Amino acid sequence: MSSILVTGIGGVVGQGILRNLRAMELGIRIVGTNTVRVSAGNHLCDAVHEVPFATAPGYIDTMRQLLVLQDVRLVLPSTDYEAHVLARHRDSLPATVASAPAEVSGLCLDKFLNFERFAERGLPFARSVLPSRYADDFPRTVVKPREGRGSRGIHVDPPDPRAFDDTHVVQEYLDGPELTTTFYVLKDGSLHGAITLRRNLDHGNTSSCEVERAYDAQIDGLLRRMTAAFPFRGSCNLQSRVTAAGVVPFEINCRISGTNSIRAQFGFPDVAYTVQELLLGQRPDAPAITGGCALRILHDVVYPDLSLAELDNRDDRFRIF
Template sequence: MNYNNKKKSLLFTGGGGAGSEALSRLLGDRFDVHFADADLNAKPHGIASCNFHKIPFANAPEFIHELGRLCQDLGVELLVPGVDEELLPVARQRESFGCEVLLPPADFISIHLDKFTSNRLLVEQGLPAPLTEPMLERKAIDFPCIAKPCHGRGSRDVAVVRSEEEMRAHVLLSRRPAADFIVQELLQGQEFTVMMAADRSGLLRAVVPVKVDIKRGITLRAETAADSAVIDACCAIHAANPVPGCYNIQLIKMEDGNCKPFEINPRISTTGCLALAAGASFVDLYLGNDTNEGLVPFAAGMRLRRSWYNEFLA
């Protein structure tokens, strides 16, 4: 084989996630796309077994070593971590992998993995943000409101609570201490999840708003939307802290047109595949394969509809 014509290898962790099958299809014609997960049985239908690899859980002592060995064995050009628990260990050891790592810096990750600290930073920067308080210090937030853990993903233990009794019951059922929770004003409007993609210098290259129609932990039905108010709000957030890599902003566009981000996820989201299908290739933008100036265009009105494939294995 002519090495110069060999496809560059990509490795996505969290390979059992909802977007992996689409990433494989959308990128597979140009890249050798691999996935890693702690559970081999999580392999999505359509991904070849030879492209799906087992790695330890992020809290295992050998996690960094084994992930680095896999990157070396596969000749990975770009590592794309997709699991919250992996982000800080990988970001802090990014120089040890021998490849590019599609992640913001460790300090950005640390801030935004903590939902209360993330909210406080937006407020300190003079950016719109929902009123948020530690649950045990709630003073200004009325019911109904959102109760959710400071750390978590996939909408786990997130609920609308309408009274003190409901809030105490929610904490009890979650089996977490109340000190782990924040409360947040309940925003009324249209939810968006927005892919933010910057190059290796931190220059913002893509902002792709996705209008959420149905969400059950992950987004099931959604549509790309060239909403200027959402795009402007997200550009302002990036301008206040311009970091390289990909991250995701979840926000509510309210009836008056104002946009308030209620969560910033310092990694690609499961709707990143929709942004990719719409023409915003976060891989090419980060690697510098797209040298055009400004934000890349994307196809508005492209819809995502997630369904399942039932496998029966002897």
């Protein structure tokens, strides 16, 4: 029986994708991968496999073998590095990879490169400079890893941005409400739609959010300029702030992002769009955005009478509390 494979099932992105897939009731096996054998997504998978980190030399060979072993037809990466590495090797893989072309995922993986390429095309992006070249360019600063993920390693207004090496980037601090916009681009390059949430973060993850429609026209114009300039494809995520100059992006993720389980409840099920287009060969359903808000809470997956060493997948006996 053929399968869909979801990577990074220990993280909130991968778990959200798994819940969306289960809700679709596709009648297809779901295979999960992670860098550890047991994690929070195991109970949602029919099979789970431990794989190397995406940056490790053996990652692609391991994934290629796994795709054949599990008869995988569609891969849904949930991390930036996996999305990029899999996109780079997509022509040699025996399954469809749900990721933008490698030239775009590589561009967006590096925030400084993203700024440079957008500036060349006249597209807005948080003004950025490498620490070695910083000359008090901005009144307020944010220093972060060039290829950082989430909110890890971020320093707001550090005493001396020049103290960091050039694996970091110095961005102008953008003062204003933070927005997260997910947009979906069809295989033909046309913009299928978008949804914007105003959100609050806790340790880099969304803790609460609300559907935001006030900036739809401005964001739609920006997305159309972006998709005309670069070959974005599939589900992508634009993180921005509302400033006096308008909506200004500061990071883009070329993969399904962390609020996928939330936005599916508000008329933008981009996991379903991905499956419809890339697996089922259908035109994705039209977005039907509704208002609302969401709070994230913790649940426990409890396995009575089992040790961690014995856990495997959804065939294990468990309860969620």
